Amino acid sequence: MKNSRYNVLFVIFTLLITVPFILSGCNRKTASKPFERTEILMGTPVTITVYNEKDAQVFDKAFARVRDIENKMSINLDRSEVIDINNASGKSYVKVSPDTFEVIKKGKYYSELSGGRFDITIGPLVKLWGIGTEAARVPAPEEIKAVLPLINYRNIMLNENDKSIMLKERGMAIDLGGIAKGYTADEIKKILIDNGVKHAIINLGGNILVIGGKPDGSPYKIGLQDPFYKTRGEQVGILTLSGKTVVTSGVYERYFEKDGKKYHHILDHITGYPVDNNLMSVSIITDVSADADALSTSVFSMGLEEGMKFVKSLKGVDAIFITKDHKVYTTEGADKVFQLTNPEFKLQK
Known part of the structure; x- marks a missing residue:
């Protein structure tokens, strides 16, 4: 059995975030030195990165908040x-x-x-x-x-x-796996901002939320995972984001194989089986991570045509769709912040 446990976005810290500070000529004082901590919570690696030494003390508060939410909402x-x-x-x-x-x-x-x-x-x-x-x-x-x-x-x-x-009915059960991590990212953001943090990256197993931009004023660069990857870290392209969140749902986040067939975790409440359409992944870009979390699952389940129409009806929400035939579709706002870097994919205009 093969099981992919984590979400599909990753932050390329070394090449795309840390190095630009050096190459841009910013001084390498403590003010732009990243401080990072990772803990396994909510069933996933939770990584918080801030850029001021004085901000390092907020890690304890932030991770305590994550544990608090997990203790209230987990079904595990x-x-x-x-x-x-x-x-x-x-x-x-x-x-x-x-x-x-x-x-x-x-x-x-x-x-x-x-x-x-x-x-x-x-x-x-x-x-x-x-x-x-x-x-x-x-x-x-x-x-x-x-x-x-x-x-x-x-x-x-x-x-x-x-x-x-x-x-209302006996036997019903709530599962907040499609929204709780987004809510948690928003709560971490509140704590960091309340403690004076102006530049940070919050990563809950691939649910990404960035506070501001980098200390030099440029946006963060976030790698969008190749859904057909053979090695984790292979990317489709780069998102340049400031003060935004991006959450991805895809068929390869969590799955298992049985008799040569893959069964992913996004389930269709009508058929009772994993959603079966032409999509490999959907990434939602917006301001509130809980919204992006819920919308990524919603839109993926709708499929490309209905999902694109739905996203366009929502104010302040953008999306990137990747299909099984290696095509990439973006809403107008997403097109402005996304750069395709993988020649195996074709951006549709």
Whole structure:
């Protein structure tokens, strides 16, 4: 079994971020020296990079916040607020923290906005497939048929007054894997800015958020992963970003192989099987990482034509689509910040 555990964007720190400071003639004082820390949290490497020595003290605060969110929203721990909600499905409301309430409320909003293409009640189907775990398998058709009626974001009951949540039907389960990392990146950003950080990169397993630009005033350069890669680090092109976030969903982020066929983790709540269209990946560029996180899954599930139309209807959102025939499609805003560097791909105009 082959399992790719992490998301598809990577930051090319050495070649594209650190080196330009040297080549541009900026002085190499502490002010432009990057400080970086990585911890494994939320099932993925979380890397925070800041550019001032005095800012290094905020790492403890930032990573404590990540652990706090993970403890509230993970379904892979012995206990969390989301697990409590799932265990009480069909029975009672569960009072939760403002964090969990906000993320589930936003998740329900994007579930509705996407017409259910993104649905945070997909938990029973996710558990059935087990993709990304050692228990990954192809469920029997009757198993899939049994859990599909449980997937319905409309049956998430929200009580704003006391911040409590209930799942209407017994057996329902929320899975925030498609939005929690984005929310966490936004929360890290708040902490860094509150502590005076003006230049930083936040990377949650490929969910990238950048604060400002580099200290010399130029944008960060972010490599966009080749979805057909043989070696991680091969790229399709380069994004130049300042004060933005970019999140990618693709068929190669997490998958397993059975009888020569690959099964990826983006599941279709209608068929119960992995989404099957002509896309390899979709990257969403916007200002809020939680939005980009939810939208990347939504848009990927829609496919190229419907997804492109959907993105164009949203203010301040851009996208890059990569198809199975090595073609790259961009919205107008994405075209301005993306440079194709891999000759195996063809940019469509």
